Amino acid sequence: EAEVAQxxxxxxxxxxxxxxxxxxxISGHAxxxxxxxxxxxxxxxxxxxxxxSVVDDSQLPKDRFSAERLKGVDSTLKIQPAELGDSAMxxxxxxxxxxxxxxxxxxxxxxxxxx
Amino acid sequence: xxxxxxxxxxxxxxxxxxxxxxxxxEVTNFRSLLWYKQEKKAPTFLFMLTSSGIEKKSGRLSSxxxxxxxxxxxxxxATQTGDSAxxxxxxxxxxSNYKLTFGKGTLLTVNP
Numbered sequence: 001e002a003e004v005a006q007x008x009x010x011x012x013x014x015x016x017x018x019x020x021x022x023x024x025x026i027s028g029h030a031x032x033x034x035x036x037x038x039x040x041x042x043x044x045x046x047x048x049x050x051x052x053s054v055v056d057d058s059q060l061p062k063d064r065f066s067a068e069r070l071k072g073v074d075s076t077l078k079i080q081p082a083e084l085g086d087s088a089m090x091x092x093x094x095x096x097x098x099x100x101x102x103x104x105x106x107x108x109x110x111x112x113x114x115x
Numbered sequence: 116x117x118x119x120x121x122x123x124x125x126x127x128x129x130x131x132x133x134x135x136x137x138x139x140x141e142v143t144n145f146r147s148l149l150w151y152k153q154e155k156k157a158p159t160f161l162f163m164l165t166s167s168g169i170e171k172k173s174g175r176l177s178s179x180x181x182x183x184x185x186x187x188x189x190x191x192x193a194t195q196t197g198d199s200a201x202x203x204x205x206x207x208x209x210x211s212n213y214k215l216t217f218g219k220g221t222l223l224t225v226n227p
Contacts, residue, residue, distance in 0.1 A: 042203055042217030043158070056212045091157060099213045101146070106157035
């Protein structure tokens with residue numbers, strides 16, 4: 001069964017350092033999402049890509065977070081500098097179309113701990 | 116702003132019990148409601164509901180949507196310890212990006 005690949009699975013970083021996460025969606029999925037899930041909360045959308053274009057980044061803290069999907073395939077989410085409050089699970093998901101009518105598939109996530 | 120509220124936030128039952136999880140929502144241009152199961156990793160898909168009154172069923176799990184009253188329930192019968200997880204409800208709205216909004220989840224613990 002096709003999967004959304006994410007790496008690393010776990011990351012511990014010091015406050016003020018830079019950190020990056022990688023996501024490779026299911027082949028052929030045009031839409032890619034980055035979610036942040038704080039412990040005890042539901043996932044919150046950070047950024048949504050349609051191919052290589054950002055369609056929603058309204059909840060992305062742009063002073064420290066950036067995301068790119070240069071060739072419309074895999075994507076990188078970066079945090080610089082990391083803060084203690086960034087400790088969370090970062091989930092990548094993909095869907096065949098931007099409407100989500102065929103559902104969403106999530107990757108295993110990257111659990112970030114900022115110390 | 117789209118809103119999804121799940122209740123209860125946590126629940127402890129014994130194996131064999133039946134549980135009902137609730138999800139109410141307010142969303143612009145409702146498209147669908149999704150249920151996910153999340154153990155200590157990524158959410159796994161359970162159901163997608165788009166029409167009122169039509170029950171979706173998979174083994175011991177079932178779910179139904181009421182678009183008039185804006186809620187959905189997820190039922191689990193004859194619970195097993197392997198059902199212990201966080202159950203997430205999410206609603207897909209309209210707008211330019213068909214945004215998926217999640218609730219906080221219900222933490223279900225099934226004790227032997």
